[in-house]
Amino acid sequence: MISRIEEVPVQVRDMTHHDLALVSDIERRSYDFPWSHGVFRDCLLAGYSCLVLDRGGYVVGYGILSIAAGEAHILNLCIDPAFRSLGYGERLLDDMIHRAREADAQAMFLEVRPSNENARKLYQKKGFFRIAKRPAYYQSKSGREDADVLSLNLRRFGR
Numbered sequence: 001m002i003s004r005i006e007e008v009p010v011q012v013r014d015m016t017h018h019d020l021a022l023v024s025d026i027e028r029r030s031y032d033f034p035w036s037h038g039v040f041r042d043c044l045l046a047g048y049s050c051l052v053l054d055r056g057g058y059v060v061g062y063g064i065l066s067i068a069a070g071e072a073h074i075l076n077l078c079i080d081p082a083f084r085s086l087g088y089g090e091r092l093l094d095d096m097i098h099r100a101r102e103a104d105a106q107a108m109f110l111e112v113r114p115s116n117e118n119a120r121k122l123y124q125k126k127g128f129f130r131i132a133k134r135p136a137y138y139q140s141k142s143g144r145e146d147a148d149v150l151s152l153n154l155r156r157f158g159r
């Protein structure tokens with residue numbers, strides 16, 4: 001049985017090479033077209049902000065954030081299917097938004113499948129809005145699927 005979110009210590013910390021096996025396993029169980037182990041390794045080597053959500057010493061989610069030239073781009077955000085709908089995705093996204101603001105990014109961007117209802121609701125809840133469509137951006141089981149490009153204005157509440 002999964003303990004309630006507040007009963008087990010949860011922290012967001014930097015991903016290390018030691019996390020890659022668990023991260024890749026969550027990725028494989030979450031996506032029809034998962035990133036390979038090598039893609040995560042390259043993200044670490046590229047110096048992206050690679051984060052894991054650590055629940056009592058066990059990785060239950062991860063996020064990859066690229067920040068450059070005042071713009072932050074979420075490249076991946078994923079929670080282990082066994083630990084969804086417990087607030088962890090929002091917790092990790094809040095942390096990524098905080099890090100982007102601390103790095104003086106003025107806007108955050110991401111791509112999402114129009115069919116990904118849960119992710120869309122999460123991003124809508126955090127204030128993201130649709131700015132563009134990338135036709136045939138994703139692989140899908142029936143061919144290609146468009147991506148919606150969403151943006152969050154990080155300056156909205158001013159600093």
Ligand SMILES: CC(C)(COP(=O)(O)OP(=O)(O)OC[C@H]1O[C@@H](n2cnc3c(N)ncnc32)[C@H](O)[C@@H]1OP(=O)(O)O)[C@@H](O)C(=O)NCCC(=O)NCCS
Nearest residue numbers: 077078079084085086087088089090112118119121122125
């Ligand atoms: C999208 C994802 C990260 C959400 O993580 P999560 O931990 O399950 O989400 P949370 O429990 O933090 O929920 C936060 C908000 O997201 C939305 N949401 C998440 N799961 C939902 C569901 N099953 N039904 C409806 N809304 C949902 C809601 O707005 C929710 O806020 P609320 O609880 O106040 O209604 C998770 O579903 C996931 O890893 N999906 C697979 C990978 C993926 O698609 N990533 C996004 C790529 S763009």
